[in-house]
Each structure stands twice: as structure tokens, then as C-alpha cells.
Amino acid sequence: MATGHAPVLSTRALNRATMARQLLLRRTAVPVKEAVSRLVGLQAQNTRPPYFQLHSRLEGFRPAALSALMESRQVVRIVTLRSTIHTHTAEDALTLRPLVQPARDRELNMFRSGLTGVDLDRLGILARELVEERPRSMKELRENLLRHWPDADPRALAVAARCRLPLVQVTPRGLWGRSGQVSLTTAEHWLDSPPRPAASPDATVLRYLGAFGPASVKDMQMWAGLTRMSEVFERLRPQLVTFRDENGVELFDLPEAPRPDPETPAPPRFLPEFDNVLLGHADRTRVIPPAYKGRNGVGNQAYGTVLADGFLAALWRLEETADTAVVTVQALGGLGPATREEITREALDMQAVMSSAPARDVRFGTFVDFGD
Numbered sequence: 001m002a003t004g005h006a007p008v009l010s011t012r013a014l015n016r017a018t019m020a021r022q023l024l025l026r027r028t029a030v031p032v033k034e035a036v037s038r039l040v041g042l043q044a045q046n047t048r049p050p051y052f053q054l055h056s057r058l059e060g061f062r063p064a065a066l067s068a069l070m071e072s073r074q075v076v077r078i079v080t081l082r083s084t085i086h087t088h089t090a091e092d093a094l095t096l097r098p099l100v101q102p103a104r105d106r107e108l109n110m111f112r113s114g115l116t117g118v119d120l121d122r123l124g125i126l127a128r129e130l131v132e133e134r135p136r137s138m139k140e141l142r143e144n145l146l147r148h149w150p151d152a153d154p155r156a157l158a159v160a161a162r163c164r165l166p167l168v169q170v171t172p173r174g175l176w177g178r179s180g181q182v183s184l185t186t187a188e189h190w191l192d193s194p195p196r197p198a199a200s201p202d203a204t205v206l207r208y209l210g211a212f213g214p215a216s217v218k219d220m221q222m223w224a225g226l227t228r229m230s231e232v233f234e235r236l237r238p239q240l241v242t243f244r245d246e247n248g249v250e251l252f253d254l255p256e257a258p259r260p261d262p263e264t265p266a267p268p269r270f271l272p273e274f275d276n277v278l279l280g281h282a283d284r285t286r287v288i289p290p291a292y293k294g295r296n297g298v299g300n301q302a303y304g305t306v307l308a309d310g311f312l313a314a315l316w317r318l319e320e321t322a323d324t325a326v327v328t329v330q331a332l333g334g335l336g337p338a339t340r341e342e343i344t345r346e347a348l349d350m351q352a353v354m355s356s357a358p359a360r361d362v363r364f365g366t367f368v369d370f371g372d
Contacts, residue, residue, distance in 0.1 A: 006242045006250065009214060012262040014245065014286040015310045019266050020258040021211050022277045023057035024307065026267075030058065032065045033089060036075055039276055040204075040211050041086035041096070044077055047174045049272035050087045052304070055353055056269045062353065063176035070171055073191055077169040079162065082225040082279070083107055085169070090191045097166040097187060098198035103225040108163040114153025115160060123149075127161035128186060135170045135183035138162075201232045206254065212280040214243050214253035222282040249283070266310035268339070268346045270327075273302035278312075288312045292332050295370065303368060308339050316347070317367055318355065325355035327362045340364065 009017070019025045023035065035058055036042060042050040051063045066087075069075040078093045080086045083103050088096065108120075123145060130136055130144055138158045145157040161167070166187040172180040188195055208220050215223075217230050233240075233252055243251045253259070271277065277287055278296065288296070292312050296305050306314035306329060315330045327347040335343070344362045351360040 006244045009243045009245060009251065009259075010262060011246060011286055012310075013259065014214065014251075016260045016262050016264050016266065017214060017253075017258065018212060018277060018280075018286055019310050020260050020264075021213065024266070024269050024277065024310075025260065025264060027057060027059040027061075029060065032058065032061070033069055033074055036066075036069075036087060037089045037092065038211060040207050041080065041088040041092060041276075043274045043276050043279060044085045044087040044174070045274050046272075048176075049274060050174075051176055052270065052272035052350075052354065053275055055350060056271055067176045067178075070174055076187065076190065077174050078166065078187060079104075081223060084274075087174070090193070092199075093166070093168065093187050094191065094193055094196040095199040096204070098196070099201070099204060100225055101198070102227070104163040108160055111153070111156040111159050114156030115149075116152070118149050118152050118157070118160065120160060120164060123157070123160055124164040127165055131165070131167065131185045132189045135185045137181055137183055141184070201226075201229070202236055205229070205232050205236060209240070209252060209254050210257060211276075213257055214251040214259070215281060216245075216249050216251055216283070218249075219281040219283065223280050245283070266307070268313075268343045269307045270316055270346060270350050271305045271307060273297070273304055275305065278305065295332055306343060308335065308343065313339075314343070315368060318351070320355055320357050323357060324359040324361065325351045325357035326360075327351060328367055329362065329364050330366050330368060331364065335364075 022039065032054060035054060042053050044050050051066055054061050054066060073090060075087055075089050076093045077085055077087055078097060080088060080096045080100055126145065126148065127141060130141060141161050142154045142158045145161065146154050149157060167184040168187050168190050170183050170185055170190060172178040173182055205220060208223060209215060212223060217233050221227060221229050240252045241255050243253065245251055278284065289311055296303055296312060296315065303315040304317060305312050306316050312332065313335065314332055317328050319326045329343060329347065347362040348360055
């Protein structure tokens with residue numbers, strides 16, 4: 001909890017600050033690689049979301065631009081923050097992955113019962129030899145490692161390799177309009193780089209605040225999948241400014257970071273499932289109204305989300321055939337005529353860039369049953 005007389009930031013003020021950092025108040029004309037770095041990576045559990053994330057944020061974005069960076073190995077797909085796949089610049093892949101190793105160790109501990117008698121150091125050496133000989137699928141890794149430890153749990157062996165090594169998904173996996181199974185090699189091998197020291201926790205906190213602030217210690221820990229970050233914030237306190245949210249929680253921020261007027265207009269934006277802005281905080285009320293908590297997914301299925309006035313307001317899905325692209329928007333509450341018109345215009349603009357179908361349509365309807 002905060003102490004003293006730090007200014008209070010309303011939920012709406014936090015929303016506008018986060019929208020500004022996330023390039024969601026207005027599209028920005030920055031190079032794709034710079035945007036990926038500025039956002040400290042793009043959530044990429046599925047292959048298409050990074051492209052839609054960038055379309056919502058960058059002026060003149062075309063999917064081919066991100067694909068080209070992937071093909072030239074300037075950006076890669078790798079498990080990092082929250083132990084989930086992100087699209088990162090090569091630099092961040094090499095330095096953030098060792099920073100979050102403690103989270104991978106915790107994940108590995110969950111599979112210890114299936115690894116009785118397994119020498120994890122030897123497993124790491126063998127797995128590295130396998131994937132650096134040529135990229136391997138998880139199935140190939142399991143089968144090869146099982147020859148050395150036939151009594152071990154096959155899935156646990158594969159998880160151990162993924163936790164011990166910085167494995168990247170090689171192209172064509174992740175390229176726009178292409179398909180390919182998940183094949184893995186080490187970041188060092190794919191990027192032709194020696195191992196790099198882990199990113200500094202202090203520098204990573206500052207980058208996080210630049211992309212997601214103002215934020216609490218708990219927010220940053222949730223975003224990174226790390227623990228015990230309070231001492232880092234305390235070390236940085238002299239160079240940060242502090243606020244409180246409406247519940248009295250202490251928030252940290254960079255002194256010169258943008259904190260726009262809460263009434264700054266925020267145009268509608270179509271975000272993919274698992275967008276950064278939906279997962280960057282422990283307290284997500286700055287983007288997701290409490291009444292809509294849990295409404296951006298059912299079970300393990302997440303949906304694309306529509307922001308209106310900066311907040312989650314609807315879900316969306318895109319269905320394509322060779323001839324037609326249809327965006328269906330499912331409102332979570334009331335949408336006024338002007339907002340529906342803005343959402344329709346944004347959906348058509350998105351389709352013009354993100355779909356090759358010559359005919360486009362936008363419909364308001366229901367495609368998710370929440371069981372109410």
C-alpha cells in the first residue's frame with residue numbers, strides 16, 4: 001500500500017496512460033522492429049496475433065514487414081514472459097530469456113516426478129546437440145531423449161528441454177500467410193550469437209514502466225512471471241515518481257512518461273486474443289471493466305477484443321473465404337450508434353490490410369455463449 005500523499009490516479013487516467021504507452025491512442029509511424037522492442041515483445045501464443053497487435057498500433061503497417069524481420073532473424077518467437085511465447089527482437093530473445101529462467105525452473109519443478117533419475121545437466125547437453133544439429137519438433141525431442149531415460153515421463157523430458165534451453169521456433173512458423181509445424185533450435189544457434197548475460201532487472205523494470213506504467217510491483221511481477229521484485233523498485237525509487245490508484249495501491253512510473261488527460265479521445269481498436277495490454281497487469285481494471293471480467297474468453301479459448309473509449313467493450317472474430325471477409329462484433333454491453341459506426345469503420349480498415357478477400361462485411365451479432 002502507498003504511504004504519504006502520492007497523487008491518486010483514477011482508473012480512467014491509468015487507462016489513458018497505458019493506451020498512450022501501448023500506442024493505442026493513435027497509430028504511430030515507427031519501424032516495426034522498434035515497436036516490438038518498445039512494447040518489450042508481443043504476446044504470440046498463436047501465430048497471427050502479433051500482426052494484429054501491430055496493425056492496431058502502427059501507421060501504415062503491412063504484415064509483410066513483420067514476416068521479413070522474422071525471415072531475416074531480426075525477430076523471433078520464443079518462450080519468455082509468463083512462460084508464454086512472445087515475438088521478440090533478437091536482442092531481447094537473447095537477454096530476457098535468461099532473466100526469466102527462475103520462472104522456467106518453477107515450471108520444471110512441476111514435472112519432477114516424471115524425471116526421477118534424469119540428469120538434467122546431461123539432458124540439456126543432449127537436447128542442445130539435437131536441436132543444433134537441425135531444428136526438431138517436440139515429438140522428436142521426446143523420442144530421442146526417451147532413448148536415454150526410457151523410464152521417464154516423455155512429456156516431462158520435453159518440458160525439461162524447453163525449460164533448460166532458450167528454444168526459438170524457426171521459420172516458416174509464424175510467417176504471415178504461411179504455415180509450418182513447430183520446429184525448435186536454440187536462440188544462440190538461430191541468431192548466430194554466443195550466450196548473452198541476462199537483462200538487468202533494473203533496466204527491465206524501467207522498460208516495463210515505459211510500456212505499461214504507471215504500475216505496481218505486483219503488476220510488473222505478473223507481467224514478467226517473476227517474484228521478489230520489490231527490492232528492485234526500492235532501488236529505483238529515487239529516479240521514479242509514485243502515485244496511488246483508487247484502492248490506495250502504490251504505483252511507480254517514469255517521471256517523463258506520458259500521462260494524458262483522462263478525457264483524451266481513444267478510438268476503437270481491434271485487438272487479437274492475448275494482446276499485451278490485456279495481460280500486462282495484475283489489476284486489469286484499467287482496461288477491462290469489472291462487469292466484463294472473464295468475458296474475453298471461455299475456458300482455454302480466448303477471443304479477439306474490441307476497445308471502445310479505451311476499455312474492453314466487445315469481442316470480434318474474422319471469418320474468411322476466397323471471396324469474402326466477415327468481421328462479427330459481439331457487444332458486451334450497450335454500444336451507441338456513433339460508437340457502432342466508429343467500430344464498423346475500424347473493422348473495414350482492418351480488413352483492407354489484414355485480409356486478401358475482395359468483399360468485406362461487418363456484422364453485429366452473437367457468437368459466444370457465456371451461459372448467462
